Amino acid sequence: MNNKTIILIIALLTCVGSVYSQGTSPALADTEGKYKYNYVPVSPVSEELMKHIMCPVNYNTGKVELSIPIYEIRTRDFTLPLRLQYDSGGIKVSAGNGVAGLGWNVDFGPTVTRSIQGNPDEEGYLIYNPDFGSWDTSYMHKMTEGMAHEQPDVFFYSTFDAQGNFVFRRPEKSSESGSHIPVYLPLTSDKVETSDIRSGFQVTDGSGNIYRFKEAEYSNTGKITGWKLTDVTSLKQDRLSFSYVTQKLTYADSYDYYAVEDMGESYRNGYWQGVDGKLKFFRMNGYALHNDSLWADFTVENVGQYDNRPYNSVDAKYPKEITYANGKVVFDYSSSLLKTVHIYENGAEIQRVTLNYKQLRFMGRSLLTEVKFTELVNNQSRSYTMSYNDYVDDYSPTQTKAVDKFGYYNGRTGNTDLVERQLVEFGMPYDGDRGVCYAYIGGADRTPDILFAQVYSLQSIKYPTGAREELVYELNTYPDTDEYGNAISSYAGGLRIYSIQCRDVEGTLKNERRFLYEKDGIPTGYAPQVTFVDEMEKLYLRTYSRTSMRYRLYSSLPVADAGAAAGVSVLYPNVSVVEKDDYGKTVSREDYEYNTNFYFPSIINGMVHDEVSHYKKGKLVRRTDYDVDTEQPVHDEEHTYTEISLNNNTPLVAGREVRRANLVVAEQSGVETDDDLYYREYRYSIGRGNTRVENQLTVNTDYYAGKLVSDTVVRTYGSTDWDIRSGLPVREIYKYSDGKKKKCDYTYPYHVNDAVGRAMTAANDILRPAHIGESVEGPEGYMDDSFTSFDYTLDPGSGSALLDEVSVWKHEGLFSMSESYPVHDAYGNVCEIRRADAPVVALLWGYNYSRPVAIVEGASYQEVVSGLCVSVESLQNLDGSALENVLLPLRNAFPAPCRVTVYRYAPQRGVVYMNEPNGNVTTYSYDGFGRLTEIRDKDGAVLEYNEYKK
Structure with a gap:
């Protein structure tokens, strides 16, 4: 399976029958090779979200963020960029296709997924x-036996502007x-919020937008692994809706193992x-002396079959259609691969x-x-083309044994299994004392090889x-x-970027960026x-006797994995990016330093202890630009972070895992007693909840002729729970290199204890400012310099508030301004603007209330509506000359x-027609990619023309 996001724990289950009998026990063949395997597959889109949250993609990971924009959905309140994203960390042997082939996925927008820890929460932990x-x-x-559960699932989610994860509090x-x-x-x-995990989730972001995740994804075991966004609605009732198709995805998931038994009192040793x-x-049937060591000899017994689960599958939900005001995007698939994207505007397809x-x-x-883009307005096209390191003959993911220890291809076609060849020691009775002899197990060379590890990785993009x-x-x-x-260098799994070479149309090298870790x-x-070995005890029980054996498991998959399977192979705290020109001369150098104040999960007693500090990873601590001639810094940007938490509500989320300390083979039923039931228990914390990390201090320093100029921003965060939840500073102090200081104080809706403030807070509409005050430092301390106040009014339709007035005051009354918005329509659009020093302005909205189609200066909104020959509702269905014929007569009703x-639009591209108060008409043309191609005046003369290279 490609990059596993859930800790993999493998342990052999209890056996039935004696391995030392001369015959083969059918029951033994059915049970000896089975293993506990709590990995539940998720779809590529869900997996990409989990990986990105676990460790954001930047130079810290040795990866580069490479994406191809497909289309950007723009509505009145939302912007959703659809894009192809490539994972440059390498292609595992077990990897299946992403939405767009190996390594490529599509960012379709918000989603929810989870890492199931044992049993799903709804089957145990939340009961x-x-x-x-x-x-x-x-x-x-x-x-x-899986009949009781003490570990919470970890949920991952994203919205348009944020992402994170959470667990549920255990019922006490x-x-x-x-x-x-x-x-x-x-x-x-x-x-x-949710009332039942199986029915999905509702997420309200900090702007009050409501996301409903109701479309469930299932694994082949019937467990829900993800929930897809069905719709998102703004406070102003703007909406995007999503529908899905099911794609069954199958992944290779081979598993080989060796298990060594020794240290027995009366039986011979051996291995599975x-x-x-x-x-x-x-x-073991004997041993021989070679080079002063005893080496074991063996006879082979065929026991039977075991369940090695060569495949895993998930019923993934891929978007079929995204609909919104005046448009939609339709996705077509073939063999679970995205084949075509159709973009529609007002019912007409404009781009494919x-x-x-x-x-x-x-x-x-x-x-x-x-990736070929065809715009259907002017019938133009452009393409991105990709090539790959596909110089190796295609291999079968389920049959090849040429796999390095982290799952990447290594070209060792002579391997006979997936367990690394290694020397093991067998304890044995020897001349009355316990001695040792040796043997080799495993048939694989799992050494990484860069030539083969990059097979099928992206080589170039044109x-x-x-x-x-x-x-x-x-x-x-x-x-x-x-x-x-x-000192040595150890392999951590997968690839990192060494260089990116840029070539022009003729193929000539123009520049190269090199990355030094x-x-x-x-x-x-x-x-x-990561560990591939586990050790326990094995008991053979008979009615009147028992035999204890040491039992060691050597697995092809990690028996405990503290993060590499989740795509976090290594983190580089220091990375230099050096750019060279076509002559090899260094033209720029940037140094990046990242936060190291985090913990990878640790492995204790074969179990993984995860403190979930991943949200501290990837934080940029310092970025420095250098003068390449003098090798001296010219600019330095430094960040310091602080951890803030809710008051009296930071539970230490904990769990417990229990495993049998031994394996038991009972020759007769009922011989196992409580004395044989030993367990290996590990209690661990998952993390301190309801805590976040924010930027507290930013220092920007520029160096000029040996002198430095430094500016500092110090941020202070509030002490209330709402302050902590929002993560917004209540104060910023700017310290300039000339000694001057400026202070900015902020308040937000949750600081305002009135009906409006309470309503906005209840609707989670908490990121809009209420007041901004600026003051400058003088001889007697800080003096007020400016003040901006945002007043809101209750909006019964949304349950929150609408902006009612903005007031600005400048130093000592030298400037003051107040602008009010007394009228809004049912969708929250501003319909009237009033200022003391200017005429009243009325706005009429069209295109399903998404765009202003007329702006009338000098008349109130009510007067303008009364002067229309149709209702405002009827405007929403008008376009072209029909819209102009309704709006232009307003000039007769409201003369100078x-x-x-008056305006007309191609809603997903921009304004296409503007008729100014003096009658001048300007038209705007776009191609199907949304790019402005030309501007013409009322006589058709071209005022501006833009030509784009393919």
């Missing part, structure tokens, strides 16, 4: 459990069973080999995007080779202009020490811990000194 945390043997046995009494109280990790201004679903036992692929031989895997970027990769590494304490010439990097301006 009141009076035995929670108990050490009772029977209860702990239930936990190992029976009356709280089934309650859904979110604990945010980190805290955001968003509000998440599970490869490709076939199970064998290698029984076609995606072409190169299909590989196995599992429908494909490489995106072209832009519509003809220019091309070529990507050069290297292996992710981090500084480490060997067993003797010597080091500080002062010394490599840097932090990698999460009144001024009437």
Whole structure:
């Protein structure tokens, strides 16, 4: 499976029958090779969200953010950019197609997904459990069998402007069973609500927009893994609606293992080999002395089959249609790949995007080779074309054993299984004392190889202009020490960008950006811990005796993974970006330093302890630009962060996992007793909830002729829970290099204790300012310099408020201004503007209340509506000459000194017609890509012409 976002824990289950009998037990063949496997697959779109939240893509990850814009949906209140996004971290052998082939996904907008920890929350964790945390043997046995659950699922979500994750608070009494109280990790201004996880979620962002996630995605085990956005509605009733089609996605998921048994009191040692679903036992039948060491000899017994789960699947929900005022976007798929995107405006298709692929031989895997944009207004087209490192013969993800330890192809076609070849020690009775002998297990060389690790990774992208970027990769590494304490570089999984070469239309190199992951010439990097070995005890039980064996599992997949499977292979705290020109001369250098105040999950006793500090990752601490001739800094940008939390509401979200400390083989039923039920328990914290990290201090420094000029911004955050939720500063102090200081104080709706403030807060409409005050430092302290007040009025339709008046006051009354908005329509649009020093202005709205179609200066809104020959409602369906014929007569009703301006639109592109008060007409033309092509006057003369290269 490609980048796994859930911690993988593999442990062999209890066996039935004796491995030492001369025959083969059918029950043993059915059970010995099974393993606990709490990975639940999610769709590529959901997985991309989880990865991006776990660790944002920037130089800190060794990746570059590469995207191709498809189209930008623009409505009155929303902007949704649809874009293809590429993951430059490498293609795993088990990887399936993204929405647009290997490595490519589409950002369709907001979504919700989750990492299921054992059983889904709705099946256990959110049901009141009076035995929670108990050490009772029977209860702990239930936990190992999946009949009791103490770990919360982790949910990931995104809105148009934010993303985050949360868990639910555990019910602590029976009356709280089934309650859904979110604990945010980190805290955001968003509000998440649900009455039943299975029915979906409602998220209200900090601007009061309501997102409903009601379309569920299911894994092949029937578990809900994600919820897709069905609609989003603004406070002003602007809306986007989404519909979906189901695409069944299948992923390769092979699993091989060896399990060594030794240290027995009366039986011989041996080991299990599970490869490709076939199970064998290698029984030790002697040993021989070679080079002063004893080496074991074995006889092979074919035991049977085991369930190695070569495939996993998920029923993914891909968008079929996004509809909005005056337009829609329609998506067509073939074989679960996005093939065509149709963009419609007012019922007419204005643009079409076609995606072409190169299909590989196995599992429908494909490489995106072209994205072609065809604008249907002027019948023009342009294309992006891609090439890949596909120089290796196509391999079967389910059959190849040429896989490095982190799941990337390594070209070792001679491998016979997926377990790294290694020397193991067997404890054995020897001349009355316990001795040791040795043997090799595993049939794989899992060493990474850069030539093969980059197979199917993007090699170059050619832009519509003809220019091309070529990507050069290297292996992710981090500084480490060997067993003797010597400094070495260890492989961390996947690829990082080494350089990006830019070439012109003729293919001539123009410049190259190189990425150096080091500080002062010394490599840097932090990698999460991963282990492929687990150890426990195995008991063979008989009616009157028992035998205890040491049992070691050597797996092809991590038995505990602290982050690499989630796409966080390594984090680089220091990265230098050096740009060279076509002659190889350095023309610029930028150094980036990232926050290291975070923790990767740790592995203790074979279990993963996750403090969920990922929201601290990827924070830029310092960025420095250099003069490449003097190698001295010319600009420095430095950031300091602070952690803020809700008052008396920062629960330490905790969980517990319990595993059998031993495996049990009972030769007769009923011989297992409570004395045999030993457990390995680990209690751990997931993180301190309802906490966030914000920028507290920013220092910008410029260097001129040996002198430095430094400006500082210090931010202070409020102490109320609403202050913490919004993450907005209540004060910013600007300190300038000339010694001057300016202070800005802010208040927000939750600071205003009146009906309007309370209504806005209740609607989660909390990000709009209420007051902004500026003051400057003088001889006697700070003096008021300016003040801006935003007054709102209650809006029964939205439950929040509408802007009613803006007042501005400048120093000592030298300037003051007040502008009011006394009239709004049912959709919250401003319909009238009044100022003491200017005529009243009325606005008429059309195109489903999304665009102003007439502005009348010198008349009130009510007067203008009375002067119309049709109702305002009828305006919404008019366009072209029909709209002009209704609006232009307003000039007769409101002659000079009144001024009437009339507009027409292509709603998704812009204004196409403007008739000014003096009768001058200007027309605007666009291509299907939304680009302005020409402007003409009333006589048709071209005032401006824009030509775009393909």
